Amino acid sequence: MSTRPSREVHLTGWLLVPAERRARVDALLEEHRRLTLAEPGCIEFSVTPSADHADRMMVAERFTDRGAFDAHRRRAAESEWGVATRDLHREYTIDDGQA
Numbered sequence: 001m002s003t004r005p006s007r008e009v010h011l012t013g014w015l016l017v018p019a020e021r022r023a024r025v026d027a028l029l030e031e032h033r034r035l036t037l038a039e040p041g042c043i044e045f046s047v048t049p050s051a052d053h054a055d056r057m058m059v060a061e062r063f064t065d066r067g068a069f070d071a072h073r074r075r076a077a078e079s080e081w082g083v084a085t086r087d088l089h090r091e092y093t094i095d096d097g098q099a
Helices: 019-037 066-078 080-085
Strands: 009-016 042-049 056-063 090-095
Touching: 009 066, 019 042, 019 066, 019 080, 056 066, 066 080
Parallel strands: none
Antiparallel strands: 009 056, 009 090, 042 056
């Protein structure tokens, strides 16, 4: 059984970044990270290269609640990062403590 508050939202997974797009994604990542960590309710945010797959970036996010998570998703979708990565394949699991 989890000891974290059930209202937190955790996102984990990966983003597929083809080699020809990697430089652009990397160039936008620091600003995206900075803006995300400054959002109300953001507890944790990381996007790191996969140790096993050169074309994947591992993603981990944690927000205080669903409202903060949803606000992040709206902001990120319209950001330069969101526009540049909109069509990239993602495999995410979102856990909001609801069974």
